[in-house]
Amino acid sequence: MEYTIEIENLVKEYNHDIRALDNVSLKIRKGDVVGYVGPNGSGKTTTIKILTNLFPPTAGHVYINGNDVNKDPKEALCSVGALIEVPGVYDYLTPNEMLTYFGKIYGMPKKDIAHRIKEVLMLVKLSSWEHKKIGSFSTGMQRRLGIAKAILHNPEILILDEPAIGLDPKGIKDVRNLIKQFQKENITVFLSSHLLHEVSETCDTVIFLDKGKVITSDSMENIISRTELKMIEVKFLFPISKEHINYIGTIEGIDSVEKINEHIRLHFDGNPNTSYQILSKLISLGYHVVSFNPITKDLEDYYVSIVGDERGVS
Amino acid sequence: MVVALTIFIPLIFYVIPPAFNIDYAETANEFAQSNLGFVTLLIIISGAVFAGDAVSGEFEKKTGLLLFPTPQRRTSIFVGKFIAALIATFLVVILYYLITLLEIVQIYGLSEISIELLKSFLLAMIYATSVVAIIYFFSSILKRTITSALIGFFLLMMILPIITSVLMFVEVDPWFIVTHSASLITDVLGVGGGFQTGPRGVDLSSFDPDFYIGIGVMAAYTIFFFFVGIIIAKRRKME
Amino acid sequence: MMETKEIKKILITTIIMALLLSAILLTLPNTSAQNGGMQVPPSQAPIKITELSFSDDEPLEDSEITIFATVLNIGATRVTNITLSFYLDYDVIRNVTEITINANESIIVNMTWVAEKWNHNISVMASIDDTPLKDSMVGKDIYVEAKPIGDISSLVLALMIIFIIVIGTVFIPSIWMALTNAPKKVNK
Numbered sequence: 025m026e027y028t029i030e031i032e033n034l035v036k037e038y039n040h041d042i043r044a045l046d047n048v049s050l051k052i053r054k055g056d057v058v059g060y061v062g063p064n065g066s067g068k069t070t071t072i073k074i075l076t077n078l079f080p081p082t083a084g085h086v087y088i089n090g091n092d093v094n095k096d097p098k099e100a101l102c103s104v105g106a107l108i109e110v111p112g113v114y115d116y117l118t119p120n121e122m123l124t125y126f127g128k129i130y131g132m133p134k135k136d137i138a139h140r141i142k143e144v145l146m147l148v149k150l151s152s153w154e155h156k157k158i159g160s161f162s163t164g165m166q167r168r169l170g171i172a173k174a175i176l177h178n179p180e181i182l183i184l185d186e187p188a189i190g191l192d193p194k195g196i197k198d199v200r201n202l203i204k205q206f207q208k209e210n211i212t213v214f215l216s217s218h219l220l221h222e223v224s225e226t227c228d229t230v231i232f233l234d235k236g237k238v239i240t241s242d243s244m245e246n247i248i249s250r251t252e253l254k255m256i257e258v259k260f261l262f263p264i265s266k267e268h269i270n271y272i273g274t275i276e277g278i279d280s281v282e283k284i285n286e287h288i289r290l291h292f293d294g295n296p297n298t299s300y301q302i303l304s305k306l307i308s309l310g311y312h313v314v315s316f317n318p319i320t321k322d323l324e325d326y327y328v329s330i331v332g333d334e335r336g337v338s
Numbered sequence: 339m340v341v342a343l344t345i346f347i348p349l350i351f352y353v354i355p356p357a358f359n360i361d362y363a364e365t366a367n368e369f370a371q372s373n374l375g376f377v378t379l380l381i382i383i384s385g386a387v388f389a390g391d392a393v394s395g396e397f398e399k400k401t402g403l404l405l406f407p408t409p410q411r412r413t414s415i416f417v418g419k420f421i422a423a424l425i426a427t428f429l430v431v432i433l434y435y436l437i438t439l440l441e442i443v444q445i446y447g448l449s450e451i452s453i454e455l456l457k458s459f460l461l462a463m464i465y466a467t468s469v470v471a472i473i474y475f476f477s478s479i480l481k482r483t484i485t486s487a488l489i490g491f492f493l494l495m496m497i498l499p500i501i502t503s504v505l506m507f508v509e510v511d512p513w514f515i516v517t518h519s520a521s522l523i524t525d526v527l528g529v530g531g532g533f534q535t536g537p538r539g540v541d542l543s544s545f546d547p548d549f550y551i552g553i554g555v556m557a558a559y560t561i562f563f564f565f566v567g568i569i570i571a572k573r574r575k576m577e
Numbered sequence: 578m579m580e581t582k583e584i585k586k587i588l589i590t591t592i593i594m595a596l597l598l599s600a601i602l603l604t605l606p607n608t609s610a611q612n613g614g615m616q617v618p619p620s621q622a623p624i625k626i627t628e629l630s631f632s633d634d635e636p637l638e639d640s641e642i643t644i645f646a647t648v649l650n651i652g653a654t655r656v657t658n659i660t661l662s663f664y665l666d667y668d669v670i671r672n673v674t675e676i677t678i679n680a681n682e683s684i685i686v687n688m689t690w691v692a693e694k695w696n697h698n699i700s701v702m703a704s705i706d707d708t709p710l711k712d713s714m715v716g717k718d719i720y721v722e723a724k725p726i727g728d729i730s731s732l733v734l735a736l737m738i739i740f741i742i743v744i745g746t747v748f749i750p751s752i753w754m755a756l757t758n759a760p761k762k763v764n765k
Binding site for chain 1 (some may be wrong): 399400401402403404405406407408409410411575576
């Protein structure tokens with residue numbers, strides 16, 4: 025199995041007494057979109073900075089496409105696009121000038137740079153600002169330009185640290201759509217974010233980090249199934265009487281029923297088949313079902329249960 | 339601002355004498371000597387402006403977060419920034435000498451251009467490399483761009499010249515001070531003048547920098563501060 | 578009151594003393610007189626420096642030039658024991674002593690000087706027995722061109738060395754990597 029990113033026993037210490045990363049190990053396959061989640065100070069950005077050779081680890085290794093990032097950064101980072109924290113900008117340059125500069129740094133053929141610049145600026149919706157000084161850009165626009173720079177050279181791997189910071193809801197949606205597009209193009213995305221909803225919408229795998237250690241790493245599917253609470257919330261077109269509620273409680277597969285405001289909550293074994301049978305039975309009995317929703321813990325609840333209530337999440 | 343100064347200063351020497359009915363200097367080399375007396379100041383200002391933020395700017399403004407995670411070695415990036423600062427300073431020197439040359443041709447004629455002017459130009463270029471290297475070094479060790487520019491500027495404009503004067507006063511040859519070697523830029527023109535005797539009757543001309551030692555000192559400063567600057571810049575972390 | 582006799586005695590004594598004094602003064606050693614030279618005070622010796630010239634009026638630094646001083650005796654008798662002092666910027670650099678010049682004759686006294694760069698004043702003064710002679714100081718300015726310093730090739734070489742070192746630094750990591758063969762992880 026070929027892994028695009030491999031982190032082996034990564035340790036990072038500051039001043040010999042602060043251990044920001046404590047034997048972190050993980051492997052990411054090509055084409056995966058991985059969410060890297062954790063509270064403030066858990067070591068997410070530290071991991072990303074080591075991954076992008078901003079500083080070396082105290083111990084351990086990081087490999088990208090088999091190349092040690094610390095020993096051979098040129099080979100390791102040639103297929104990586106990165107957006108880390110909130111980088112500064114060259115405010116005296118225009119997007120065209122800045123992206124041309126980075127195009128050359130990435131070793132792109134000269135004839136491709138101009139064309140690709142227009143493509144990426146269109147993707148991040150900055151086409152009309154191509155020749156204006158970056159110093160006049162808003163935070164959101166600078167962020168989008170950072171994303172444009174990260175994808176300029178058609179990287180195989182994207183490393184994004186809080187890509188939606190500073191973006192308005194529309195901008196956040198645009199970033200989400202971009203990541204979904206990268207997913208379709210089989211680009212590996214390693215994404216660190218506080219916006220758990222965005223992570224749950226875009227990522228195949230989620231890694232939870234706390235106090236420099238990997239707490240758990242699992243696919244989104246498994247996390248969702250683990251967070252399902254074996255309850256179904258049902259809403260009917262007309263208010264339902266107590267007698268009907270009691271009758272519904274006798275349907276096979278339903279363990280118990282409780283009334284919550286205008287809808288009922290059914291407890292069952294959590295099996296999707298059972299869920300289907302219950303729905304079919306309700307409809308065949310003539311109930312006008314308006315909505316039929318399995319209740320799950322959302323990713324935030326799961327996250328809090330993993331890292332503890334006192335940490336919280338933004 | 340630097341370009342404006344580069345054009346303005348030599349023009350003063352061209353415009354002021356006829357405006358006040360004063361004759362120009364007798365020979366082209368004498369004219370060049372007074373004109374080029376300011377080239378060291380201009381080199382230091384250019385060095386402070388262009389090399390001052392070469393390294394510290396990437397960390398201070400966090401543009402390093404864009405630049406460093408790329409398939410370019412840090413060494414290549416920082417050497418490139420050094421060369422860029424050097425080229426910018428060279429262009430300032432070239433412009434200054436070009437204007438001086440044009441003035442000499444206008445006042446004295448083409449035949450008065452001496453080989454010494456070319457020597458002065460090359461010496462100015464070598465001095466420029468040492469100035470840029472020194473300020474680049476400060477840029478690599480200091481956090482803020484403005485601090486590195488100011489410290490470099492004051493070191494070269496004031497502190498080293500003061501040390502040179504003190505050494506000459508106690509009759510110690512300041513051959514190892516780079517700003518003392520910079521006086522070769524005008525000395526090489528072969529024109530007399532200035533103070534030949536210092537306090538207590540000390541013969542200051544005995545402290546005139548030797549040509550070859552002066553070149554060696556400037557080159558040594560360049561190489562030393564460049565290497566130390568690169569090593570420190572490479573190890574600096576974006577934390 | 579003094580008697581006439583006593584007054585006469587005093588007068589005669591005074592006259593005799595005056596005569597004696599004159600005789601003493603006249604018999605003081607007089608070299609000019611002994612050598613047949615003039616018998617006036619040195620400061621009034623009839624010696625003039627009529628010309629001061631250089632073998633090269635626009636010398637180059639470190640070249641040897643000859644300074645010529647023409648000294649003329651305008652008097653009627655030979656003058657001896659003349660000292661001619663050469664000064665560079667008012668500091669004495671050479672004394673030529675025991676010069677003798679016959680009446681109405683001139684001699685040329687010269688010295689060589691290794692030219693020091695830039696503006697200087699060369700002057701000459703005549704004296705006898707350390708007494709400067711009247712109107713005998715003559716001076717002349719000379720500009721010595723500085724030697725050309727250095728050569729272009731050294732400067733070009735220095736610049737080339739600096740550039741080679743700076744640009745070569747870019748390739749050092751590549752060379753180092755090639756020599757140490759950085760490990761590459763092999764995926765199983």
